[in-house]
Amino acid sequence: MATGQNSDPLRLLVVEDNEDDFRYVQYLLRVNTINRYQVDWAPSYEEGLAAVRSKTYDAALFDYQLGGRTGVDLLRELIGAGSDMPVILLTGSDDLRVDQEAASSGAADYVCKQNLDTVHLERSIRYALRQAEMVRALRESQSQLQLFMRNVPCAICIQNEAGEYLFRNELFQRHFDGAALAEASASMPDGTSWQFDVADHHWLIDTFPMVDAAGRKLRGLAAVDITGRIRAEEQLRHTTSLLNGILTTLPVIASRVDEKGLITESRGHGLEAIGLKDGDQVGQSIFDLHPQETDEIQKALGGESVNFRWQADGRNRTHYFDNFFHFDRAQGAGAIGFSVNVTARVEAEAHSRRQSQLLTSVTRNLPIIVGRLDNSGCVVEAEGEGLAARKLSIAALMGRKFAEIYPQTREAISRALAGGSAHFNLSGRGESEEWQAEFFVFGDKSEQGGATFLGRDVTQQRTLEKRLLSISDSEQRRLGADLHDGLGQHLTGVACLATALRDRLNADKSPQAGMASEIASLVNSGIELTRALARGLCPVQVEQNGLPAALEDLAYQVQRLQGVQCHFDAIGPTRLIEPNIALHLYRITQEAVNNAVRHGAAQQIDITLDTERRPHQLIIEDNGCGFDPGALREGGGVGLGLMNYRATIIGGMFKINPQPRGGIRVECTFTNNSSSDENPN
Structure with missing residues (x-):
């Protein structure tokens, strides 16, 4: 490539071990070529190699004979190092062997130093430079082609007529088994597209004929990975199937409207509830169907997403639908909407509100x-x-x-x-x-x-019940007093008369004296029974001496009159328990003891009053035959119910349970409201 006078000179390197030959070449390059060339000389193989490595030259002339090495050896070493500088070989004479070796080694040209002139040498340099430019361009094109082949999202190969691969890019080598693909493509004519599946990838194959520079027929193949598209289609089919399933089984309506609000599509199982079927609403204006929701629908047509509720009558029932409409971005106009029948939810919410209102009314009033x-x-x-x-x-x-x-x-x-x-x-x-x-x-x-x-x-109820119970207790006390002061005194008088009669008859030695003595004894027994009955109806000990004394007397009377071992034990300060609470506890104990004797056939009864515990405890245990504690929960007897009620009256808890070894354990826990409960001393 020649340059003008104003261009930079070409940089040439001459590697020549004969200085005369170098001077001759230098002379030829200076004749009529002032400032066109800058020529450097390297007198040996090693210096030539060093010069090329240290400086950049546009071209070089290598003498074929360089001592024990050749210019071809130097050229090959430079090419191996990545140099693309054009090189012309200099020979002493024409030699076919040198010509062939120059061509095979990559030399741009070779010239014979005999009869060499300026024109011939310049022509050879220009040819070498043009060839170097062409080689560089070709290499760049090949590099770009290789880069394209490596990175193009296609698997590409080229085959000759024998089916041998002349080229395969990396994607092809990574995914395809040549034999399997060759077998599959053998029956496919050029110019057709077909699908080929490899493992979990899907490919769309295209084949096309090619011809190389020598006129040989080749076959090209390009495979595009369509795995994503196939999976997307499968997902679309799945989604479509799911959507169809929803529309045919669930109470929903899918609708599409155009930019004017005309319904272009309407389908779904939800239409049945209002007496319609798929397509019945097509062509109608959604503004006419839902005039009260005009503003919301206009927002959806204008690009927004909205939701609203409308109601419709159908099959003797009002139906409610929640509607979700949004702008149809795929079409660029109109709107798409789903209507869900929420009638059951609305009715349930209304029922829940009514129940809530009822509960609120009850709890407020x-x-x-x-x-x-x-x-x-x-x-x-x-x-x-x-x-x-x-x-x-x-x-x-x-x-x-x-x-x-x-x-x-x-x-x-x-x-x-x-x-x-x-x-x-x-x-x-x-x-x-x-x-x-x-x-x-x-x-x-x-x-x-x-x-x-x-x-x-239940304060008022308990107060009234307390009064009624108090009246009952008062009546019992009155009856007890009447028995003690009335019948008891009367029987005492009869006993005195019977005793006097017995003494007179004994003085007269009458045979009836024994009968009079028996009458006096029976009357005295009646007096004892009357006093015991009066004591049970009117427990004076509770009021006068406190609960412990009353319970102690109760245990004594049970032993004396019933012949049953009965023991009372007091734990803690009990003498100042409120009289009202003490009376109820006494009645609970009295009823429990009577049940143990009459119904449980108990031979031993233990009564314990413990006020050291918080809350306090009253416990009555017996060794009788017991009974089913479920009777109390099912209504039980009057006595059991009355014991439970008395415990409730004093704010206590009542329990009755069978004991492991037989018998019954009655327990009443209570709190003494008196200030003495907190400070017994």
Whole structure:
């Protein structure tokens, strides 16, 4: 490639071990070529190699004979090092062997130094430079082609007529077994596309004929990976199937409207509820069907997403639909919507609201509180402030464990949390009166577990019941007093007369004296029975000497009159128990002892009053035959019910259970409201 006078000179390197030959070449390059060439000389193989490595030259002339080496050896070493500099070989004479070796080694040209002139040498240099440019361009093209072949998302190969691979890119080598593909493609004519599956990949194959520079027929093959498309199609089919399943089985309606609001598609099982079928709404204006929702639909047509509810009458029932509409971005206009029949939910919500309103009305107007406990017994829900004045407000209970606030309820709460039910009473003293509340707690059978509770204020009821019971007790005391002071005194008089009669008859030595003595004895026995009966109806000991003395006397009378071993034991300071509480505890003990003697045939009864425990305990145990404790829960006898009621009256807990070795254990836990309970001394 020649340059003009204003161009930079070409940089040439001459590797020649004969200085005269170098000077001759240098002379030829200077004749009529002023400043066209910059020529450097390397007198040996090694210096030539070093010069090429240290500087950049546009071209080089290598002498074929360089001592013990040749210019061809130097050229090959440079090519091996990555040099693309064009090289011309210089020979001393024409030699066919040198010509062939120059061509095979990659030399751009070779010239004979004999009869060499400037024109011939310049022509050879220009030819070498043009050839180098062409080689560089070809190499660049080949490099870009190789890069394209490696990175193109296609598997590509080229085969000759014998089926041998002339080229295969990396993608082809990684995914294809040549034999399997060759067998599959053998029957496929060129110009057709077909699918070929390898492992979990799917390929679209195209074959095409080719011809090389020599006119040989070749065959090209390009395979495009369509795995993503196949999977997307499968997903689309699955989604379509799922959508069709939803539309044919669930109460939904799928609709599409154009930009003017005309329905272009409407289908789904939800249409049946309003007496329609697929396509019946096509062509209608959605604004006419739902005029009250015009603004929302306009928003959807304008590019937004909206939801609203509409109702329609069908099959003697009003149906409610939740609608979800959004702009149809795929079409660029109109809207797509789904309508879900939520009639059952709406009706359930309405029913729930009615129930909630009813519960709210009840809890607001009645003296009750209802709520729910979680699995640990903590109050997690509560409604009603009817017991707020009794320190049982929602604020006082929420988030706290019921049994920790009221330890006496621990057993009942545990039974309910285990899935059962229980009943307990709470009591306390307010500013002006003593109050009582009755609670029922039931295990929650749902998955969340826990328990529900209902509490109601029974202060007025208990007060009335107390008065009635007090009247009953007063009547018993009056009857007892009448028996003691009336019948008892009368029988005492009869006994005195019978005794006097006996003494007179004995003085007269009458045979009837024995009968008179027997009459006196019977009357005295009647007096004892009358006094015992009067003592039971009117336990004067309770009022005069306190509960322990009364229970001690009761145990003595049972032993004396019934012939049963009966023992009383008092633990703790009991002398100052409130008279009202003491009377009820006495009646509970009296009923338990009577049951043990009459129904249980007990031979030993133990009565224990323990006020050291908190709450206090009254325990009556016997060794009789016992009875079914379920009788109390099922209604039982009047006596059992009355004992339980008396325990409730004093704010206590009543339990009756069989003992392991036979007999019955009656237990009443209570709290003494007297200040003496807190400070007995």
